[in-house]
Amino acid sequence: MKTGMLLAALALPAISAAQQAYTLKGTLTTREPGAKAYLDRRVNGETFLDSAVLKNGHFEFKGTVKAPYLAMLVVDHKGAGLANQGMDMDRRLLYLDKGTILISGKDQISDAVISGSEVNKEHERYKLFISAYDTAMAGINSEFGAATAAQRNDTVFMNGLNARFHEAINTKKGLQRRFIRENPGSFFSIVALKELAVMNNMNLAELTPMYNGLTAALKKSPAGQEFYQSMETEKALGIGAPAPDFTQPDIHDKPVKLSDFKGKYVLLDFWASWCGPCRAENPNVVAAYKKFHDRNFVVLSVSLDQPGKKAAWLGAIEKDGLQDFVHVSDLKYWDNAVARQYGVRGVPTNYLIAPDGRIIAKNLRGDQLDKRLGELVSR
Structure with a gap:
């Protein structure tokens, strides 16, 4: 996986909001010469890739965001270039948000600890909440990866994996619905709504009540307004509506x-x-x-x-x-x-x-x- 690593679900139109400055400071105990860090993010369909040389294990990125924004942080320990990292690249998803975000660890950025950021703390809580899905998917991927050619051509074997995959997806949907109900003011309730919107083809009959149950503050936030606009767009594209010309x-x-x-x-x-x-x-x-x-x-x-x-x-x-x-x-x-x-x-x-x-x-x-x-x- 190279650049452009973020989910499609995050590609909704941007909402106008005041830009806020962030600083991302990283520290690793490794001191390999030539090591570089890369910050990969996508804004309105365009990929932005920043880089910073690690100096005595330290690196820093600065920028602005309108709201918490998902990005991929990658550390190239050998200085070989991002395109040569392969599938085992050292990477970490995190959210860029106003203020100073600290990330520190030993050998791998993937195992590093993030501090100084409430949104990333909440992200860890959300990931834990839906971790049953990740555990199930890890098992499915592991079993598929270890399968022989004969097993991959075996309809019974593949149908079994497929059934478990759909069960895992349903588990994730159920956990996301529960998270939204129990956390009406969390930014990650909007994140969960976005994913559910993709998985259920923007079924407004399900999404609208969940959105209406969010706190007024979250609905007024840039992320909340963004999701509301996506629902309004969907309403205008319902069965029987005129297809917009282009x-x-x-x-x-x-x-x-x-x-x-x-x-x-x-x-x-x-x-x-x-x-x-x-x-x-x-x-x-x-x-x-x-x-x-x-x-x-x-x-x-x-x-x-x-x-x-x-x-x-x-x-x-x-x-x-x-x-x-x-x-x-x-x-x-x-x-x-x-x-x-x-x-x-x-x-x-x-x-x-x-x-x-x-x-x-x-x-x-x-x-x-x-x-x-x-x-x-x-x-």
Whole structure:
């Protein structure tokens, strides 16, 4: 894992708030020459990477934040460069917040102790609260990693792991719901709400009561306002609502509008070349297109590929056989203008739009798209 390591769930639009200064001071007892620390964070879809040389085991970062902000701290002990750290890199997730944050340890930053920061203290409490999920996932990953090739091809074995995976996810959801109920003023109740929003496709029937149960102060905070805006966006994109129009460049940099396809059934499909689940879903979309394209159906595909990654985007189109779709992107990653307009918090995400421009279905997976189109075009 290199740069861009933060979760999609954190990519909601930023809320205007006063900037506040932070200082992150780190200390390790190791004194290896050439060691460097890196601070990796993503703001509005753009990755920022700062570095600092360790001097007698000490390093320091300074900056500003509008609210507690998740970042990844990585220590390169040998001075080999961040790109050469491999999967066993020494790293630590922490929150940047106003004031001075201290982190100190012996050999590894991953085992270091954070002090001087209430939000990071609360983060440790939240992680402990949902630790049953992490324990379950560690066991699943360990068992999969140790599995033989025969076991990985064994349907019974893989189905068992898959069932345990879904059980772990349900455990996490239950713990997050409980945390929100029991901690209505905690910043991490908003963090939990964001994750639940991704996992349940922004189900407002579940999320709204949980949000309403938060304290007034938390709802007024930048994080609270941000989540409220995401719910308002979702309300405007409900079944029966008009799909917001937009313009974005295609693979030849020519402008394409959603309204260009009025009079047709349109699958507005958000994906990216780097998204494994998207690539796994592509064959289903291709199959539906081949079956219904001559019955007034088009696929308008919006890629959340990263700046400078047009070749990866085009390569995925070619490899997955998506050449007959209409493809657009501004190559701004999670800051893609259409994704922000539609409140996209994770990919794949899709909207099925009727010939009159109304949204008639969301997040159709597997054979659901085929079945829904079959119902519509046979009327």
